[in-house]
Amino acid sequence: MVAEVLDGRACADSIETSLGAELATLAESGITPHLAVIIVGNDPASHVYVGAKERACARLGIKSSKYELSGDAAWDEVTSLVEELNRNDDVDAILVQSPLPNGMDELVISELINPEKDVDGFHPHNLGRLVQGRVDGLLPCTPHGVMKLLESAGVELAGKTAVVVGRSRIVGMPQALLLGCKGADATVTVVHSRSQDIGQICRRADILVAAVGRAEFITADWVKPGAVVVDVGVNRVADESVESGYRLAGDVHPEVASVAGMLSPVPGGVGPMTIIMLMANTITAARHRRSR
Numbered sequence: 001m002v003a004e005v006l007d008g009r010a011c012a013d014s015i016e017t018s019l020g021a022e023l024a025t026l027a028e029s030g031i032t033p034h035l036a037v038i039i040v041g042n043d044p045a046s047h048v049y050v051g052a053k054e055r056a057c058a059r060l061g062i063k064s065s066k067y068e069l070s071g072d073a074a075w076d077e078v079t080s081l082v083e084e085l086n087r088n089d090d091v092d093a094i095l096v097q098s099p100l101p102n103g104m105d106e107l108v109i110s111e112l113i114n115p116e117k118d119v120d121g122f123h124p125h126n127l128g129r130l131v132q133g134r135v136d137g138l139l140p141c142t143p144h145g146v147m148k149l150l151e152s153a154g155v156e157l158a159g160k161t162a163v164v165v166g167r168s169r170i171v172g173m174p175q176a177l178l179l180g181c182k183g184a185d186a187t188v189t190v191v192h193s194r195s196q197d198i199g200q201i202c203r204r205a206d207i208l209v210a211a212v213g214r215a216e217f218i219t220a221d222w223v224k225p226g227a228v229v230v231d232v233g234v235n236r237v238a239d240e241s242v243e244s245g246y247r248l249a250g251d252v253h254p255e256v257a258s259v260a261g262m263l264s265p266v267p268g269g270v271g272p273m274t275i276i277m278l279m280a281n282t283i284t285a286a287r288h289r290r291s292r
Contacts, residue, residue: 003256003263004153006230008145011152012272015280016060022283023061033286034063035119035278036085039097040078040104041071045236046097053095056275062282065091071101078104079112086114092286093119095278098170116289119281122169130174133181137288138281143175145273146209146230147184153262155207155228162186163202165218165251166211171232175209198222210251218252226261232270 057064094117115125121140162179166172180188202222215235233251250266
C-alpha cells in the first residue's frame, strides 16, 4: 500500500479561487480587507511564515501591513501597538506572530486583541464559541485547514475514531473540538505526554492527526492500515547532505506512507492550508465588522 497524498497546495489553490470571488463581491461595496501582522524579534522561521502570508495577501488583493519590533522591545511597546491596531478602524484583522521572545506571555497578548480582529482565533471569546460548537466565526487556522483538507479529500468523519496527538491551544485542543463537533461527528481521543500506551491508542484511529512537535514521532507500527494521517508538524532536522544544513521533517515518519490510506506531506500539506485559512479569516473579519 502506498498512501494517497493529501495535497494541501491543490486544496489551498481551490479555496483561494473561491475567496477571490468573495473579495470581488466585497470590493463592489468598497471593502478591502486589511490584515496587520506584528513580528517581534528575528526568528528566521517566523519571517518566512510572515513572508508567505504577505505573498498570499498580495495575490488575493488583501491589504497587509507589517510591524517589525526588535527582540528586545519592551512589553509595553508590544501591547501599545496591539491596542493601537484595535482602535484603528481601517484594520480588520490582527496577527501577532509566534513565537514571542522569552518573557512575553502569548496568552496575555491573545487576550488583548479585539476578538473581532483575532484572525488567529486564539482569543478566549473565539475559542469559547468553538467549545459551544459554533463554527461560523474566526476559527484557529491550522485546525480549520485540516478540516477543509479532509473535506476536500472526501474523508468521512461521522462515527469514525479520530486521535489527535498533542493538546496545544493552537492546534491539538481546537482540532479535537472541530473533529467532534456536530456535523463532523467523529469520536475523538486526545493523546498527550501523560498518556499511556500511545501506540496502542493511535492504532485504533481511522483518522490520526499528529501535532506534537517532535520529528518523525509517529511510526508505521502505530498506524492502522488504511488510516487517514494528517501531519501538522514542521521540525528542523540536522542534515549535512543539504546546503542549508537541515531538512524539514513532520511529526510522522516517512515509513507511515506504506501503511496509511492517506497522508499529508511536509511540506505541502497542512502549511498551505494554514495560510489560506488565515486569508479566509481576514475576509470573514472584514465582512462581519463592516456589515454592521
